[in-house]
Amino acid sequence: MSTTLLSGRSLAKLIQQKAHDEARNLETDGVRPTLAVVVATDDGSTLWYVRSIERAAESAGINCRIVDLGHDATGQVLASVLKDLSAEPSVNGIILQTPLPPGVDADALVGHIAPEKDIDGANPLSLGRLAVGQPSFAPATARAVTEILDHFDIPVAGRNVVVIGRSAVVGKPLSLLLLERDATVTVCHSRSGALEKYTKAADVVVVAAGRTGLLNGGHISSGAVVIDVGTNVLSDGSLVGDVDEASVRGIAGALTPVPGGVGSVTTSLLLLHTTEAAREQSHALVRGTAV
Amino acid sequence: MSTTLLSGRSLAKLIQQKAHDEARNLETDGVRPTLAVVVATDDGSTLWYVRSIERAAESAGINCRIVDLGHDATGQVLASVLKDLSAEPSVNGIILQTPLPPGVDADALVGHIAPEKDIDGANPLSLGRLAVGQPSFAPATARAVTEILDHFDIPVAGRNVVVIGRSAVVGKPLSLLLLERDATVTVCHSRSGALEKYTKAADVVVVAAGRTGLLNGGHISSGAVVIDVGTNVLSDGSLVGDVDEASVRGIAGALTPVPGGVGSVTTSLLLLHTTEAAREQSHALVRGTAV
Numbered sequence: 001m002s003t004t005l006l007s008g009r010s011l012a013k014l015i016q017q018k019a020h021d022e023a024r025n026l027e028t029d030g031v032r033p034t035l036a037v038v039v040a041t042d043d044g045s046t047l048w049y050v051r052s053i054e055r056a057a058e059s060a061g062i063n064c065r066i067v068d069l070g071h072d073a074t075g076q077v078l079a080s081v082l083k084d085l086s087a088e089p090s091v092n093g094i095i096l097q098t099p100l101p102p103g104v105d106a107d108a109l110v111g112h113i114a115p116e117k118d119i120d121g122a123n124p125l126s127l128g129r130l131a132v133g134q135p136s137f138a139p140a141t142a143r144a145v146t147e148i149l150d151h152f153d154i155p156v157a158g159r160n161v162v163v164i165g166r167s168a169v170v171g172k173p174l175s176l177l178l179l180e181r182d183a184t185v186t187v188c189h190s191r192s193g194a195l196e197k198y199t200k201a202a203d204v205v206v207v208a209a210g211r212t213g214l215l216n217g218g219h220i221s222s223g224a225v226v227i228d229v230g231t232n233v234l235s236d237g238s239l240v241g242d243v244d245e246a247s248v249r250g251i252a253g254a255l256t257p258v259p260g261g262v263g264s265v266t267t268s269l270l271l272l273h274t275t276e277a278a279r280e281q282s283h284a285l286v287r288g289t290a291v
Numbered sequence: 292m293s294t295t296l297l298s299g300r301s302l303a304k305l306i307q308q309k310a311h312d313e314a315r316n317l318e319t320d321g322v323r324p325t326l327a328v329v330v331a332t333d334d335g336s337t338l339w340y341v342r343s344i345e346r347a348a349e350s351a352g353i354n355c356r357i358v359d360l361g362h363d364a365t366g367q368v369l370a371s372v373l374k375d376l377s378a379e380p381s382v383n384g385i386i387l388q389t390p391l392p393p394g395v396d397a398d399a400l401v402g403h404i405a406p407e408k409d410i411d412g413a414n415p416l417s418l419g420r421l422a423v424g425q426p427s428f429a430p431a432t433a434r435a436v437t438e439i440l441d442h443f444d445i446p447v448a449g450r451n452v453v454v455i456g457r458s459a460v461v462g463k464p465l466s467l468l469l470l471e472r473d474a475t476v477t478v479c480h481s482r483s484g485a486l487e488k489y490t491k492a493a494d495v496v497v498v499a500a501g502r503t504g505l506l507n508g509g510h511i512s513s514g515a516v517v518i519d520v521g522t523n524v525l526s527d528g529s530l531v532g533d534v535d536e537a538s539v540r541g542i543a544g545a546l547t548p549v550p551g552g553v554g555s556v557t558t559s560l561l562l563l564h565t566t567e568a569a570r571e572q573s574h575a576l577v578r579g580t581a582v
Contacts, residue, residue, distance in 0.1 A: 107425060128419025132459040134398060158482050160489075166470050168423040175466075175478075179457050182482040184489065187466075191449050191473040198451075198475065201488070 001222055004152075004254040008144070008264040011151045015268035016060055022275035023061035026282065033278035034063040035093040035119070035270070036085045040073040040100055050097055053267055060271050065091070075104045079112050086114035092281055093119035093274035116280060119273035121173060130176045135280075137273050142173040144265040145206055145227055146181065148256060154204065154225050157182035162198050164188045164215065164242075165208035170229055174206060195219055207242040217247035226252045229262050292513055295443075295545040299435070299555040302442045306559035307351055313566035314352035317573065324569035325354040326384040326410070326561070327376045331364040331391050341388055344558055351562050356382070366395045370403050377405035383572055384410035384565035407571060410564035412464060421467045426571075428564050433464040435556040436497055436518055437472070439547060445495065445516050448473035453489050455479045455506065455533075456499035461520055465497060486510055498533040508538035517543045520553050 023033050035057055037050055050066060057064035067085070069077060078100070085091050094117045100106055110122040118126045121139035129136035149156060161183040165171035171187060178185045186198050190209070199205050199219045207215045208229035220226060230242030241258030248255055256262055314324050326348055328341055341357060348355035358376070360368060369391070376382045385408045391397055401413040409417045412430035420427035428434075440447060452474040456462035462478060469476045477489050481500070490496050490510045498506045499520035511517060521533030532549030539546055547553055 107423065124419030124423045124425060125416045126419065127422045128415030128417065131418045131422070131463050132398065132415045134415060158484050172422050172467075172470075176463075179463075179478060179480070182480070184477065184479050184483040186475065186477040186489075187470060188475050189470070189473070192475040193449050197492070198477075 001250060001253065003249045003252045006148055006152050006225075006227075006254050006256045006261065008148060008256065008261045011148060012265045012268040014151075015147065015265065015272050016056065019062065019268065019271040019275050020060040022272070022279065026275060026278050027061065029282060031278055031282045032063055033061075033092050033275050034065060034090055035095070035274045036065045036067055036091045037095045037097055038067045038069065038078065038081055038085070039097045040069045040071060040078060040104070041097070042071045043099060046097060046099065053095075053270060056267050057271055057274070062271055062274055071101055073101055073104070075108065078104060078109050082109060082112035086112065086117060089281075089285075091117065092278035093117050093270070095120050095270065096122060116284075117277055119270060119277055121169075124168075127168065127173055127176075130173060133180070137277070138173045138177055139169045140266045140269040140273065141170050141208075141229060141262065142177055143269050144262045145170075145174055145229065146177050147265055147269065148227065148262065149204070149225075152254065154254070156204060158184070159203040160184050160186070160201055161204045161206070162186045162188060162202040163206045163208065164192075164195065164199075165206075165210070165229070167208065170208040174208070199224075209242050211242055212240055213244045214242045215248070216244040217249075217251040220248065220251055222251055223253040224251075226255045227262065228256050228258050230258060231263055292541060292544065294540045294543045297439055297443050297516075297518075297545050297547045297552065299439060299547065299552045302439060303556045303559045305442075306438065306556065306563050307347065310353065310559065310562040310566050311351040313563070313570065317566060317569050318352065320573060322569055322573045323354055324352075324383050324566050325356060325381055326386070326565045327356045327358055327382045328386045328388055329358045329360065329369065329372060329376070330388045331360045331362060331369060331395070332388070333362045334390060337388060337390065344386075344561060347558050348562055348565070353562055353565055362392055364392055364395070366399065369395060369400050373400060373403035377403065377408060380572075380576075382408065383569035384408055384561070386411050386561065387413060407575075408568055410561060410568055412460075415459075418459065418464055418467075421464060424471070428568070429464045429468055430460045431557045431560040431564065432461050432499075432520060432553065433468055434560050435553045436461075436465055436520065437468050438556055438560065439518065439553060440495070440516075443545065445545070447495060449475070450494040451475050451477070451492055452495045452497065453477045453479060453493040454497045454499065455483075455486065455490075456497075456501070456520070458499065461499040465499070490515075500533050502533055503531055504535045505533040506539070507535040508540075508542040511539065511542055513542055514544040515542075517546045518553065519547050519549050521549065522554055 054064040126136040204225045206227040228241035228243040345355040417427040495516045497518040519532035519534040
C-alpha cells in the first residue's frame with residue numbers, strides 16, 4: 001500500500017488566510033484583533049518561536065504584543081500581568097509561554113487567563129468547558145489534529161481512534177474533540193503495556209507521547225491513518241516525531257510528516273483563535289454583556 | 292464461572308462511617324460541616340431523594356440545609372442563591388438538584404458553584420481540574436465506581452477498561468479518574484457501532500448509558516468485571532441497570548447489582564466530599580488564604 005503524506009503546510013496557509021480575512025472583517029468593524037504573549041525566559045529557541053508567532057500574526061493583520069517579563073519574573077508578577085491582560089478590552093487573546101522561571105508554577109497561573117481569551121486552551125476551565133460542550137478554545141495542537149483530519153476528509157464518526165498520550169495539552173483535549181465528533185476513543189499511555197493490542201484495531205492512531213520511534217509499522221493495520229504529534233529534537237539538532245516513518249510507510253494509508261505536519265498548523269490556529277475571540281468579544285460588547 | 296456480586300451497600304456504610312468520624316473530628320475543631328442542597332422542583336421522587344440525602348447527612352453529623360426555591364424559581368434567583376452560598380463561610384458543600392424549572396439552563400448555573408464547595412463535580416471547572424490533576428471533586432457517581440473497584444481490590448492500572456457512555460456526569464469524569472489510575476481507557480457511546488468489538492477485549496466494562504439491556508453476556512469475555520451505572524425505572528416501577536444481568540451471570544467474573552450497587556454508594560460520597568470540603572476550607576482559613 002502506498003502511504004499518502006498528509007502535509008500540514010498548505011492547510012496552515014489556508015487557516016492563516018482565514019485568520020487574515022477575519023482580521024480584515026474585524027477591522028472594518030473598528031476592531032484590531034490583538035494577541036498578547038507573556039514571556040519569562042531567555043531560552044533562545046523559545047524566543048525564536050515567540051518571534052515566529054509575532055511575524056505570522058503581523059502578516060495576518062493581527063497585533064502581537066510580546067510582554068517580556070524577564071527570566072527572573074515572580075509568580076506574583078506573572079499572575080498580576082495575566083489578570084490585567086484578561087481585563088484589558090484591547091487584548092483578545094492571551095498565551096502564557098513556557099518555560100517559566102524555576103519555581104514558578106504554570107498550573108497556578110493559567111487559571112488567571114480569562115477563558116474567553118484563552119486561545120491556547122491553557123486554563124483548566126477551558127478544558128472543562130470543552131468536556132461539557134460549552135464554547136471554549138482547545139489547545140491549538142489538539143485542534144490541529146482535527147483540522148488535519150477534516151482537511152483530508154478522514155472521517156472519525158463511529159470509527160476506532162486510538163490516542164497515545166494523556167497530557168492536558170494534547171491527549172486529553174484531543175480525546176474530547178474526537179468524542180464530540182462521535183469517534184470511539186481509546187487513550188493509551190506509558191502504562192498501557194503492548195500498544196499493538198489497541199493500535200492494531202484502530203482506524204486512526206494519534207501519537208502524542210514525545211518518544212522517538214514509539215510507533216512502528218508492526219503496531220498498525222494496513223491502511224490505518226497515523227497522525228504524529230511528536231516533536232523530538234535529536235542530538236544533531238534535527239526534528240523527528242514519535243513515529244518510525246520508514247517502517248510505517250507502505251503499511252499506513254496516510255501519515256503526517258514531522259516536520260511539516262501537525263506542528264506546522266499550530267501557529268495558524270493560534271491566529272484563527274485570536275480572531276474568533278475578537279469577534280466573540282466584539283459581539284459581547286454590542287450585546288452589553290460582560291465578556 | 293461463578294459471578295461475584297459486588298454489593299455497594301456495605302461499602303456505603305463504611306464511607307458513611309468515615310464521613311461521620313470526620314464530621315466528629317471537625318466538630319472538635321469547632322467546625323460543623325454543612326451541605327446545602329438547592330431545589331427548584333415539586334417532583335415527588337426528587338423531593339424524596341433530597342430528603343434521603345438530608346436524613347443520611349444528619350445521621351452522619353452533617354448539617355443539611357435544603358434551600359427550596361419552588362418550582363417557578365428563575366435562573367436569576369438560582370444564580371444569586373448559588374453565589375451567596377458559595378460566599379457563605381458556614382456552607383461547605385453545595386448541590387444544585389435537578390430537574391430545574393422549564394427554561395432554566397443548568398449549564399449556565401453550575402459555574403456559580405465555588406469549585407471548593409462543588410462536592411458533586413457539577414462546575415465545568417471541577418472537571419477541568421480533574422483533567423489536569425488539580426484538586427477537585429469528581430461527580431459522586433463517577434467516584435462511586437472507582438471506590439467500588441478499590442473496595443473489591445480490582446486493579447485497573449495497565450488494564451483495558453471500556454466505559455460505555457460519554458456524559459459529563461459519569462462517562463467523562465470516570466474516564467479521567469481511570470486514566471489517573473493508569474488504566475487504558477476506551478470510551479464507547481451510541482455511535483460506536485458493535486460494542487463487542489471493544490468490550491470483548493476489556494478486563495473491566497463500565498456501563499453508564501441509561502439503556503436497559505444494553506450489555507449482555509455476548510458482549511464480554513469470561514471473567515470480565517462489569518460495573519453497571521444504569522438506573523432505569525421500568526413501567527412497573529422497578530429499577531434496573533443497563534446490564535442484562537441474567538445473561539451476564541456465569542460469564543462475568545464480577546458484577547454490580549442494580550439496585551444495591553453503584554447507586555447505593557453515591558449518597559455516602561456526597562457526605563464524605565462535604566467533610567473533605569469542610570476540612571480543606573478550615574485549613575484554608577487557618578492559612579489565611581481565600582477559599
